Amino acid sequence: MKLLELDHIQKTFAENEVIHDISLSVEEGEILSIIGRSGSGKTTILRCATLLEAIDGGEIRYLGETAVKAVNGKPVFAAKEEMKKIRGYYGMVFQSFNLFPHRSVLQNIMDAPLLVQKRKKNEVLEEARKLLAKMGLSDKENAYPCQLSGGQCQRVAIARALAMGPKILFFDEPTSALDPELTGEVLKVIKSLADLHITMVIVTHEMQFAKDISDRVIFMDQGVIAEEGTPDEVFNSENQRMRDFLGRYSSEGALK
């Protein structure tokens, strides 16, 4: 069963970031990286898939259930109950973390499972502590986001997303707001999730990371998928746009 299907997605903004007719699907347990230069539409893809943006064309399905379908350029979302269920399928980690600053680390992680999923407090607390241990943040459970480094914040954000038990986790440039030093610790955590076979879609500028972690890589350029395949296929592609893009990175020393 395909976990996520994007079927001929189109999205136009008043600005120039545009998606032209993109189709892709994600299998259960798969790790997909989306690379491409800024403005190529990769973040927009994630925002459409997570229903933060409404699509202008195409259809998005989770486990075969239609979440949104564009009819005559207008998005039609699933019924309320259906949407609630579909929203439970996915989680998202943002570039700017978007932790709730007025709540402690533990509250950030526990609030949604308690409030939205109405789970038992003991159970949620136990799981939150396990997640924090996995993130290496057991000593920070009562800290507030402003007392943490960017890397620690992002790890809390990952724990918060995992606490909801999503079937698929989206990462929108999870390390772009971090210094190189802190980037490593976040990438390490994401890699550890890969070992647990959590389905992930990762938009990233970390080429080496994308190469190491992904089952499949998509290279986006000007709102279309320019190249798609295994990391080996994509990173060794003869596609000129891909070569140009990678050239910039290797000259910056990001790709060894």
Next chain:
Amino acid sequence: MNQMMLDLTQGMGRSLLIFILTLIFSLPLGLLVSFGRMSKIAPLRWLVKIYISVMRGTPLMLQLMVVYFGPFFIFGIQISNDYRFYAVLIGFAINYAAYFAEIYRGGIESMPAGQYEAAQILGYTKVQTFMRIILPQVIKRILPSLANEIITLVKDTSLAFAISYTEMFFEAKAWASKESNMFPYLIAAVFYYIFNMAVAIILERIEKSQSYYK
């Protein structure tokens, strides 16, 4: 002398009552008004905009007179003596709600979209998002501006004298003309000042209680 102090103290009590009741009514009302001001429905938005503009563009003293005398002069309704107090409350509440609404709006509009997006992804409803995520942060952001208005309100309660409500300033004025000296005004000034000091201290405490995060 004792009678004067008694009258002034009673006036003080009434000023305090106006102050507290005005806050109780206008703080929630202001939030509702700010929603109207930010509504997607254009006619509602414009109506609220006009309301805020009138409330902020005309003197509160005049508004109190309209609320108090309006029912008689406009509709010919005989106004009872009890109505005086209600007129004070209505006048203050709708005036202050307009100011508070603009403060709320500034706070709400300053919230980063990421907070809404994170809550949406986590499955919060719109009401849950506002009550648990947005409003607490908005309150922290707007506390300094709210504090300004609240301190102004302490002094504005004296405007109720315009429709002969016997709050402290009314008493002070009455005693000053009776005794032909400034002493009652001096006492009133000290009262208002202490009143405001207390308010400022409380507001500072609230602000401090929110300083645990940035």
